Amino acid sequence: MDFEQLIGDLIGGNIVLILLAAFIIVCILVGVRIVPQSEKFVVERFGRLRAVLGPGINFIIPFLDRVAHKISILERQLPTMAQDAITSDNVLVQVETSVFYRIIEPEKTVYRIRDVDGAISTTVAGIVRSEIGKMELDQVQANRTGLIMAIQDQLAAQVDDWGIEVTRAEILDVNLDAATRAAMLQQLNAERARRAQVTEAEGKKRAVELQADAELYSAEQAAKARRVSADAEAYATQVVAVAIAENGLEAAQYQVALKQVEAVNALGSSQGSNTVVLPANIVDSFGDAFKMLKGRG
Structure with missing residues (x-):
């Protein structure tokens, strides 16, 4: 037991x-x-x-x-969101956005917000409408980077109490209604036509300018040629005048007699010339020339 x-x-x-x-x-x-x-x-x-x-x-x-x-705590991407907004020039646009974020303080996310994705989507929609309302349509199209930065900065400030970090915001597309698209297409075609006309007018203007430059250059060159010829004649006249001043009237008469002799010689040596026409004072001219030559000798 x-x-x-x-x-x-x-x-x-x-x-x-x-x-x-x-x-x-x-x-x-x-x-x-x-x-x-x-x-x-x-x-x-x-x-x-x-x-x-x-x-x-x-x-x-x-x-x-x-x-x-x-x-x-991995980075998350919200589904693509589309919201309507009106620009400052009263154009209705539909903006498609996407936001990337991650949770860095889970205790805030758990106890301060129920639907994180829904809250971020609503906040983004409000920010987009507010920012686009300050801009004209052309600015929305051209300054998309600035709009993205504004959305990201404002969103980061508003979701800070939820323990969330916004890592990136993107504007995927800006859509317009059919009437606005047609008006913009018409305006674009008109602008292209205007640019083509301006280009053609500038081409014609340039052609006229080049033609004028060419004519001016030709006139300048002709004037220079005439100036050179005039200078040569003036120089020759000056030489004759100096010779007359130094040697007297006999030097001038000697030059004239030599010219007459050269002319008669040329006329007599020409082909087909059987008859020689002599001036009446040709004998006197020869005599004067021989006298001068003899005197110079």
């Missing part, structure tokens, strides 16, 4: 040890939390925020603390 009681006590003691070991194992399993690199765990104790667990091995108090929320 004592042996059976001893066996029973041993078995009962083992069961207690087994239960105790099982309880310890369960506490370890419940108390140890391994958080992935891409997530953060929000821990509550009796319904209140206790801690935020980062990536790696973390410990909590079993049965008192519990992981209430597992939040991904």
Whole structure:
């Protein structure tokens, strides 16, 4: 009987040890939390925020603390949103936007906002309408980068209380209604026609300018040629005048007599000339020339 009681006590003691070991194992399993690199765990104790667990091995108090929320901290992209807006020149446009963000403070996101994506979409719609209302249609088309920066800065300031970081905002497209598109196409065609006319007029103007430049250059060159000829004649006249001044009238008469002799010689040597016409004073001219030559000798 004592042996059976001893066996029973041993078995009962083992069961207690087994239960105790099982309880310890369960506490370890419940108390140890391994958080992935891409997530953060929000821990509550009796319904209140206790801690935020980062990536790696973390410990909590079993049965008192519990992981209430597992939040991904990866960057997220909102679905493409389209909202209508009116520019300052009263043109209705439809703007398609997309926003990228990530959660950096999960405790704020969990306890301050219910639908993060919906709240961001509503905020973006309001910002887009406000910013486009300050701009004309041409500015919306041309200054898309400035509009994106304005949306991103204002959105980042408004969602800061939700523990969210806006990493990027994009304007994918700006759509117009059919009537506005037709009016813009007509205006574009008119502008192209105007530019073509301006280009043609500038080409004609340039051609006239080049023609005028060519005529002016030709006139300048002709004037220079006449000036050179006049200078040569003046120089020759000056030489004759100097010769007359130095040698007297006989030098001039000598030159004239030589010219007459050269003319008669040329006339006599020409082909087909059988008759030679001589001036009446040709003998006197020869005599004067010989006299002068003799005097010079």
